[in-house]
Amino acid sequence: MQAELQFFHRLPRRKECVIISAVVPYPGKVMIDRSRFKGCWVAMLCSMAGGLCLGPSLGTLRADAKSQPLTDENRIAIIRGVSSEFARARVSLPRGKTPLLLDQFGNYDESSLKSLLMKYGPAVDAGQQLQITRIEFRNREILFEINGGGKKKGRWTDHLQLSVGGVGGPASRTDPQAAATGSSVLLRFEGDVPNLTADQVKQLLGQVLNFNPQSAARAYADTLPPEFKEALEKHEARVGMNRDMVIAALGRPSRKIREKNAAGIDQEQWIYGEPPAKVTFVVFEEDRVVSIKEY
Secondary structure, three states: OOEEEEEEEEEEOOOOEEEEEEEEEEOOOOOOOOOOOOOOEEEEEEEOOOOEEEEEEEHHHHHHOOOOEEHHHHHHHHHHHHHHOEEEEEEOOOOOOOEEEEEEOOOOOHHHHHHHHHHEEEEEEEOOHHHHHEEEOOEEEEEEEEEOOOOOOHHHHOOOEEEEEOOEEEEEEEHHHHHHEEEEEEEEEEOOOOOOOOHHHHHHHHHHHHOOOOHHHHHHHHHHOOOHHHHHHHOOOOOOOHHHHHHHHHOOOOOOEEEOOOOEEEEEEEOOOOOOOOOEEEEOOOOEEEEEEEO
16 A cells, blocks of 8 residues: 655745645655755645545644644543543553653654663553553643553552661562553654644554554443443443443543441542542442542
8 A cells, every 4th residue: 555645845935835745655654854855844644545644734733833732622632532542552562661752743763662672571562452541741742651551559568677787778679660560652742732633642643552443442332231332432430330341431540549438338439630630539339330529
């Protein structure tokens, strides 16, 4: 298959642009040498076979430093449309808190990836299913945590101190990088994060993650009652869901609290979000959601 790569080229001393097209192999990585294409902006990548385009707005947002910064509305849309989504890894992803870096075009350095894999080992092998469990927005970056990310709480023995002859030290040490089982991907822009949509974010992640519409999440949702299937598609929790359903809808919680209610019944609260943003409490009794509270 081949694809047509198009550029917007601004004519000297004039305001209008002309479109320059080139045929390149597809699928495959498209590398742009800026020294050879001065004044050219990547506009779109279209499949010549089916006319499928990544979208002209994506290329403009990638290259235009004056594009509108990410709005709160699109930020929420990205969280709803990408967080908790299942995908397939196109490449092996390293374990630990050091993320795989993608530039604003979605490209990554293969030698850096190999170095991370050799140092920390893979958290996810190419072709394996994974889930985006958390998204963090920064000024010029978006961090995507995968399968819980690279952080893992230490063991309780890490806080013990042993003292022999007046010389003390920790009873044991846990390497956070080695203990982590998840991974992360960092999408970095030259300027502020542009006003991307959820679909555009998925396209930028497309070289490392395959968001197949016929994913395991869709297959799992098809086995559920209609009301729960609808909730998963909207990334919402509902009373009556079990733990697996809530994880499929919202991802893994940032915190869990166990306590007894006024009637003495054991409950577990799953907490999503951090103030001042919206915080959601999903309350379980045994393996079922009995209430949902949002603040």
